[in-house]
Amino acid sequence: MGNGIFANCCRHVTDLIFQTCSFRSTDERSPLLAKSPAGCTAPPDVSKPYEYAKLYPDVILSNASNEQLQKRAEYGHNSPKEGREEVARACVNSCLEFRAATAGLLQQAQASCALAVLPVDLERESETLLNHARLLEACQGCVKLEDVGLDCKTRNQEEHVVPADKTDASPGMPVVWQQNQDFFKREEALNFKPLDKSGVPLDCRAASPYLGSGDTSGSSECNASGKMEEVQKAQQAVLSPLLQDESAHLTQVTSTCYLSTDPAVCPAGELSCSLYSEGSILLSKQKKRKRKKKFPFLEHPSGMTLMNGDGLHESLKEDKEVKQNGHEEADPGDDGNDQEVIVIQDTGFTVKICAPGIEPFSLQVSPQEMVQEIHQVLMDREDTCHRTCFSLQLDGNVLDNFAELKTIEGLQEGSVLKVVEEPYTVREARIHVRHIRDLLKSLDPSDAFNGVDCNSLSFLSVFTEGDLGDSGKRKKKGTEMEQIDCTPPEHILPGSKERPLCALQPQNRDWKPLQCLKVLTMSGWNPPPGNRKMHGDLMYLYVITVEDRHVSITASTRGFYLNQSTAYNFNPKPANPSFLSHSLVELLNQISPTFKKNFSTLQKKRVQRHPFERIATPFQVYSWTAPQAEHAMDCVRAEDAYTSRLGYEEHIPGQTRDWNEELQTTRELPRKNLPERLLRERAIFKVHSDFTAAATRGAMAVIDGNVMAINPSEETKMQMFIWNNIFFSLGFDVRDHYKDFGGDIAAYVAPTNDLNGVRTYSAVDVEGLYTLGTVVVDYRGYRVTAQSIIPGILEREQEQSVIYGSIDFGKTVVSHPKYLELLEKTSRPLKIQKHKVLNDKNEEVELCSSVECKGIIGNDGRHYILDLLRTFPPDLNFLPIDGEEMPEECKKMGFPKQHRHKLCCLRQELVDAFVEHRYLLFMKLAALQLMQQKANKPESSGVLENGASPENGTEESQKAEPEDSKIEESVTGLDRVKELAETIASDDGTVDPKSREMIRNACKAVGSISDTSFDIRFNPDIFSPGVRFPESSKEEVQDQKQLLKDAAALVLSCQIPGLVKDCLDHTVLPMDGATLAEAMHQRGINMRYLGKVVDFITNTPAHAQLDHVFKIGLSELITRSAKHIFKTYLQGVELSGLSAAISHFLNCFLSSFPNPIAHLPADELVSKKKNKKRKNRNLGNADNTAWASMTPQELWKNICSEAKSYFDFNLKCESIDQAAEVYNLQKITLLREISLKTGIQILLKEYNFDNRHKPTFTEEDILNIFPVVKHVNPKASDAFHFFQSGQAKVQQGFLKEGCELINEALNLFNNVYGAMHVEICACLRLLARLNYIMGDYSEALSNQQKAVLMSERVLGIEHPNTIQEYMHLALYCFANSQLSTALNLLYRARYLMLLVFGEDHPEMALLDNNIGLVLHGVMEYDLSLRFLENALAINSKYHGSKSLKVALSHHLVARVYESKAEFRSALQHEKEGYTIYKNQLGEHHEKTKESSEYLKYLTQQAVALQRTMNEIYKNGSNANIMPLKFTAPSMASVLEQLNIINGILFIPLSQKDLENLKAEVQRRQQLQEAIRSSEQLEPEDSISEERQTETSTPSAEVPPAQDSA
Secondary structure, three states: OOOHHHHHHHOOHHHHOOOOOOOOOOOOOOOOOOOOOOOOOOOOOOOHHHHHHHHOOOOOOOOOOOOOHHHHHHHOOOOHHHHHHHHHHHHHHHHOOOHHHOHHHHHHHHHHOOOOOOOOOOOHHHHHHHOHHHHHHHHOOOOOOOOOOOOOOOHHHHOOOOEEOOOOOOOOOOOOOOOOOOHHHHHHHOOOOOOOHHHOOOOOOOOOHHHOOOOOOOOOOOOHHHHHHHHHHHHHHHOOOOOOOHHHHHHOOOEEEEEEOOHHHOOOHHHHHOOOOHHHHOOOHHHHHOOOOOOOOOOOOOOOOOOOOOOOOHHHHOOOOOOOOOOOOOOOOOHHHHHHHHHOOOOOEEEEEEOOOOOOEEEEEOOOOEHHHHHHHHHHOOOOOOOOOEEEEEOOEEOOOOOEHHHOOOOOOOOEEEEEEOOOOHHHHHHHHHHHHHHHOOOOOHHHHHOOOOOOOOOHHHHHOOOHHHHHHHOOOOOOHHHOOOOOOHHHOOOOOOOOOHHHOOOOHHHOOOOOEEEEEEOOOOOOOHHHHOOOEEEEEEEEEOOOOEEEEEEEOOEEEEEOOOOOOOOOOEOOOOOOEOOHHHHHHHHOHHHHHHHHHHHHHHHHOOHHHHOOOOOOOOOOEEOOOOOOOOHHHHHHHHOOOOOOHHHOOOOOOOHHHHHHHHHHOOOOOHHHHHHHHHHHHHHHHHHHHHHHHHHHHHHOOOOOEOOOOOOHHHOEEEEOOEEEEEOOOOOOOOHHHOHHHHHHHHHHHHHHHHHHHHHHOOOOEEEOOEEEEEEOOEEEEEEEOOOOHHHOOHHHHEEEEOOOOOOOOEOOHHHHHHHHHHHHHHOEOOEEEEOOOOOEEEEOOOOOOEEEEOOOOOEEEEOOOOOOOEOHHHOOOOOOOOOHHHHHOOOOOOOOOOOOEOOHHHHHHHHHHHHHHHHHHHHHHHHHHHOOOOOOHHHHHHHOOOOOHHHHHHHHOOOHHHHHHHHHHHHHHHHHHHHHHHOOOOOOHHHHHHHHHHHHHHOOOOOOOOOOOEOOOOOOOOOEOOHHHHHHHHHHHHHHHHHHHHHHHHHHHHHHHHHHOOOOOOOOHHHHHHHHHHOOOOHHHHHHHHHHHHOOOOHHHHHHHHHHHHHHHHHHHHHHHHHHHHHOOOHHHHHHHHHHHHHHHHOOOOOOOOOOOOHHHOOHHHHHHHHHHOOOOOOOOHHHHOOHHHHHHHHHHHHHHHHOOOOOOOOHHHHHHHHOOOHHHHHHHHHHHHOEEEEOOOOOOOOOOOOOOOHHHEEEEOOEEEEOOOOOHHHHHHHHHHHHHHHOOOHHHHHHHHHHHHHHHHHHHOOOOHHHHHHHHHHHHHHHHOOOHHHHHHHHHHHHHHHHHHOOOOOHHHHHHHHHHHHHHHHOOOHHHHHHHHHHHHHHHHHHOOOOOHHHHHHHHHHHHHHHHOOOHHHHHHHHHHHHHHHHHHHOOOOHHHHHHHHHHHHHHHHOOOHHHHHHHHHHHHHHHHHHHOOOOHHHHHHHHHHHHHHHHHHHHHHHHHHHHHHHHHOOOOOOOOOOOOHHHHHHHHHHHOOEEEOOEOHHHHHHHHHHHHHHHHHHHHHHHHOOOOHHHHHHHHHHHHOOOOOOOOOOOOOOO
8 A cells, every 4th residue: 555654664685775764854834744753863063955965956945044054155166067076075075974975866966967946045045046147057057955044155056947937936935947858748748738627626625525525514505517617727827837838938038937935835844855756656647648536535534643654565566656767657567557547537527406495406526426425415505405314316216325426327417316305214303403403503613612523713714804715806906005904903013012812712703693593402202102103203302483482393204393292291293284394494494484584594604604614623623712602502412412422323333333343444455556545544544533533532431430440349540441342541550560660650651652652553554463543532630541442352361362572571471473474574664673582481582572562363363462662762861770871972961860750762753863873874984994995094993893882973973084185085985885785785795805894894883783784773672671681692782772872862962952953043943832842753852851952052152042942942841840730630639629620720820819719619519428438439639629728839849840850950930920030931821831731721811810919710711621632643645645746846846747746635635534634734835835936826815725724723723833824825815915814814823923922933023024014015104114123123133133134124124214204214224234235245246236226225315305304494485395206115016025035036037048048958858868878766866765755654655676786
């Protein structure tokens, strides 16, 4: 299957040597699709772009440090040939830092001769690019990379532009124009026709049947056929060919070109840097001819986040889809490939629907859809939504609901389908009532606030006043100034200290729903007595209309009618008239005029909402604030609460779901081709999301005491539960199981470690090896683990079941050949070493996992593994071992430290980074020996021997560093090493002993487990208490111990400094605790190192520029410490005291009130007798009122000691006020962080934290407490692969192809995830970006609107990513002349930013520049200045006063002063800017000249003004006044500046430039063809490509590298 997460494991032995590891850009500003380990293999001073340049010469990254490349000026080049050598030399220079420089890749860098466009720093690049001479020179340049903000003087020569016909520029799109040998062939082949109807529905998808989600969430209003034309135009615009034929260019005198640098362009952050491996993703020939068709959805699935890891791809051997040479032609032997394309090729057609009571209408359908999906669409359409019980008939034949349309005989274009009303059953009647209730509640947000049924909030429409597309048409002339009220609310202005909370959830007008009925509920007369059943009565309803009429309704098999019952008398006879109607709505329409009017208005409003506001999300997103809601009567909600609505049993036959069977069966689905893989991934995803929802409900029921234990007689902590075929256990050390590891604390940590293990093994996806469905839920202070149940495990003792591993931590150990075989397949991607341990009888037992990992064969014959808590090796920094000496770096920083438990493991990302680091070392050492051999020097094996057990990698690096004079040689040296290693691996006996010795020494030095190839693995049992190793493996164990020490040292010497450096470069821009944690985890740094990270920042010389990270780190330290205390605090609270206890805790934590008093539950409610009885039920302490005695002083003292003991950080504060003052923290931000971490929901109102006379919170302010859920995240691997490839294409400048691939990815993501998912959000953002580049502003607006809605719904309304999305949307609104909307969106983004962090953040400067520019455009000069000057101050603080960002800021401020005619101030600012340009770029630079011209102009204006003033003073009213120019900025100039600050540049190209470019492109093409025909692609390169995708997420089908050694 395409989950090639670990496709690279299937390499030939040849490639075992070069286990390349992925590099990722560290762009944090967009939802990172797959978090992958950021290997920090270089010391912090090596600039990231260089690392990438060497590995992936054609890939451009976005967003890196601003001052990095200045140091690299010496690598500039003057002519193509020299340039290439220079880059090669630069590569080698850091090659000894970075494995990427292996010679094969250097050759490729030369061979591919790609023309590069470097993304440009927002300030400096603008000028460099306008320099035409250099532009053309750049055409011949070689590839070099850089991240967004690199200010590199030499860059000018390397920049090259992409001509595009219809091309505007995109905010921040790194672009490379790569020149492929079959470039023009491909342009022709992929020439785009607009998608046929079936392929269109990116816009209309939510509405049409083939939108997919089988649950009716999609809206029907957006009829696909209606929007066809529009969409086709949009598609044509998106896909307009990038390079048309020459004649087109000749007629076009100038063209624009774009270059840009915004991180947001890499929706996947890290992922964006994968080199496009053409064969694997490009549509095969057949796909080029036809569009792919979307698959219909089965049912709305629920989403998951992504997962890292490597994995084994079993079916790769059969599935070779990728030609290794990178050409796009399919392998002639790959018939399967063509086959799979045909399967999904059919086009859609239109059918006519005839329903009772309305005009017939047309509906666009696809052959793959099921009849069921047409049902869903009809149940969602405004005019048919009230029908649920009907069949569809074609020529009098009833269609089977689960039949695919293509299988139905006679169904074709224009067929008429008749909607026929069917008789009701009890089930159908219930479904009907539930559906009507859902329609009545469709605008009511209470489900979203209460966190039920996957509803979540979105507020975008409040700020855009409806759908942007419509408002765009409505306000074509949105530019009239007088219409725009630009004044922001007071709290949004720079410098405001007010942080209101109510603005977070503005009240939506539609939320005051029109009342249709007062009450709709089940009648107390249910169920019908036997004699009435015989008359067809199914159930009774009780309704009170708005007119206050009380009626009883009978639901019968024929429909609904009024009966004569009252509240107290049962009389089931039909009333007169009875109004028998097939639909409840039709009946209510007849008895209540208000219902008729309001229901129809409600449905109109419902279908006007954007579909993305209504579709359910894949996972429940909880809101930490909610307004006071009225609790209305709701029969369906009541019924759901009191019937055991176990696992959606109303939708499936049979009662409860067998979760284990579903989870394992979906994994066993075939995965040979794309349709099979899509079906498999969709099923896996759907079952996982359903399982997560069920497990969450069950865990809450367990803690709330609503589930009976299976061992009720035992002490509460030891109880276990089974509910809905899910097994629940509590996070306590039940039978002293974890006694040696830290008792209850270890038992609390073990479930999350186990979940990480399950994640990893599921990602490797080895056929035949099964893991349990696992969800970890934290709720009310308890941790509950929910697991699916292995068939038969409850019928026998654990001792009998376990046939592999140990049930007592290594005393008795057993093994099994089948398990060894299965686990060995995972050992390579997971870097786990096969090893032997001794059991209690001193027998050797072979294992391929940690001893705790247990293997059990279920009654279903499947091989399960469980207890994967030690999948990864221990972290020795937190595991002091007697007699073991730690490396120097660790000792310096005070390690090893005693941690509160002994289950600290290294993260998978860290393991990957470590292997990467060692690989470089291996190459360096071998190359060094080769060079010594060449120079006939005596071989200095001393270096290697000393290096054999290094304290950590750096020692060897220093020894291995050759002098500069040897750099040239080292290129060939590395080349030779690679060849040699390959030859040795193939073992053909031709290698001379010296070379063998050389590789052996290098292997030994880096700790490889093989003598002939590089292969590093860890033994997870090292340092496990109770595990003993046989004497024979003593040496191996010693080596393993050393490896673990080196890995522990790497965290401190490389990863933490690397993270801090990335923050300093603004490559990583955390905005809150979650984004900081994400950045740390990507680099393999556990949260327990947070104190060390904050310390490191404090000791960094430029720590003022890291102020934002320091603050986020501190508030994270404080809130995490408070969370630890809160957890045990809550365990001592019984349910009746919960809101009082939580409000008391929050008062102690955040209120300035010195002595808050807790309110205990009123005495009369607490019966003494009952209390005694219940004591045993309570999970926590026996004293249920101990919590009430907590004081603020005590809590803050505990927080400080917790921060010291857990994070090893000294907090210098004894109260919240001191913390806020000393560290400049916002109390509202701390409230948000603690609420999100603990699941608290508070009332939406203004809280006064500083009032010393009364406490901030009362118990009425605590509305709810939600669970915090962790689960596995299945992936859409093929979709993800398309997405990555699309990004790579876009970065190489092939916009048209990139666009196709991204559209394809969107299709596939929709297929697997349904309509809502964080990865779809990233896809939409990139599409919007491309539309903007290509000049299609309205399409950009439409796609970005979807991205914002999705981000709000899936991530949260104030998530940092949502803030980013708002900013992009504002830019596109401005480009569409919707100025007031753009301002509203920017103000919203600024408010959210203030709430989440505060004002003092580098991102705030960009936001304020945007706001200032828009205000300047609408001539609000004073307001504009407030924002621009604030941006200037922030830029100066975070980028240094000499930075180019600051120069640009000065220029923007000067422009506003000029418009105000305050020339003195304008001159002052422009001079500052000019000085910076002159010092940084030199006098002759384009930008410096521009600034100088502008200075002259300002001086003339100032002099003219002065003259005029003098004239007035002198001559009074007779003065002869010269007219002065006061320029109001044009919208075009404002948009140009907006593009620049957001990272986009326009470059005008003359016709001559274009012709030169064309000639150069052709010349390169011929050159490349010659090179390609003469040599094959190095296998190493393809491995790098695979590896690049591999650790991030599953890649599609990447076959094993071919054996070209």
